[in-house]
Amino acid sequence: MSAKPTVTFFGATGGCAGSALAAALADGFICSALARNPAKLYDQLRTYHNLDLETISGTLTVITGDVTDATAVVSVLMSFPGGRPADVFVCGVGGAPALQWSIYPITLVDPHICEKAAKCVVDAVRAIQSADVPERRDWRPHLTVVTSTGIDDRHEDVPFLFRPLYHWLLAVPHKDKRIMENVVVNAWMDRPGSTSGCLGGFTIVRPSLLTDGEELGSPVVRVGAVDPPVYGGNVIAAGQAAKDDSKNEIRGPAVGYTISRRDVGKWIFENVIRQGSGDGWRNKLVTLTY
Structure with a gap:
């Protein structure tokens, strides 16, 4: 890995990944981003994140496409440059909300968008690794995805007053986030024909209810973490309780009400991108809140 890792962003027009991208560009990291609407991304970087065009164009490559398109x-x-893939990925993909006539009234326009995105990114990694190029065979990128609190079956990370919102109103979107997490963790553990995963590591970021507020900074942000549920070498399926927590080092989640997208993105930049490997948050499920 170079002195500064190369970084690819998915869902960068969203607040969390977009803020992480802006921080990386401002610090001189070489980045790429996949965007269905590149003009929207450029406009957000200039107007919302106050980056000048020279900073953006000098270090960012934008590819037009959708995260569910394997070729893109x-x-x-x-x-x-140089033909080596990105060292670090950040995926902040999320779905547009929609209402439905159901016991669970809130759904997504595509209720499986996070699952599809994670599977497509993992499949792309495996495809690149399987190509007949020697320097790519030992390539193991670090993947960071943004999910949510309220989806952990082992640890309660939502305040009591928010639990109806998370466990009832948001049940459908959270199911999609939970599957996304399982895809990522399983890709880290299991690679067909190999004893190691196709990912070198992961960091799953679970923020509290997201706001568009200003960045308050690390002194205000509270961080907690747990290990992924693992038993007998296999990741436990969504909805199944961990059979042996003694095999996991549990720090415990941070429980709170809200956090701004700007602070989530800045935390990802400082604690994952800057190190290129997640540092102390490598292979952790990290909760962020105020």
Whole structure:
């Protein structure tokens, strides 16, 4: 890995990944991003994050495409000079909310968007690794995804007053986030034909209810973490309780009400991108809140 890792972003027009991208560009990191609407991304970086055009154009490559398109995902991962794929990925993909006539009234326009995104990114990594190029065979990127609190079956990370919102109103979107987490953790553990996963590591970021507020900074942000549920070498399926927590080092989640997208993105930059490997948050499920 170079002195500064190369970084690819998915869902960068969203607040969390977009803020992480802006911080990385401002610090001189070489980045790429996949965007369905590149003009929207450029506009957000200039107006919302106050980056000048020279900073953006000098260090960012934007590929037009969708995160569920395998060809586009491979293209953005391989868009760096020298032919080596990105060292670090950040995925902040989320779905547009929609209402439905159901016991669970809130759904998504695509209720499986996070699952599809995670599977497509993992499949792209495996495709690149399987190509007949020797320097790519030992390539193991670090993947960070943004999910949510309220989806952990082992640890309660939502305040009591918010539990109806999370466990009832948001049940459908949270199911999609939970599956996304399982895809990522399983990709870290299991690679067909190998004893190691296709990912070198992961960091799953679970923020509290997201706001569009100003960045308050690390002194205000509270952080907690737990290990992924693992038993007998296999990741436990969604909805199944951990059979042996003694095998996991549990720090415990941080429980709170809200956090701004700006602070989530800045935390990802400082604690994952800057190190290139997640540092102390490597292979952890991290909760962020005020």
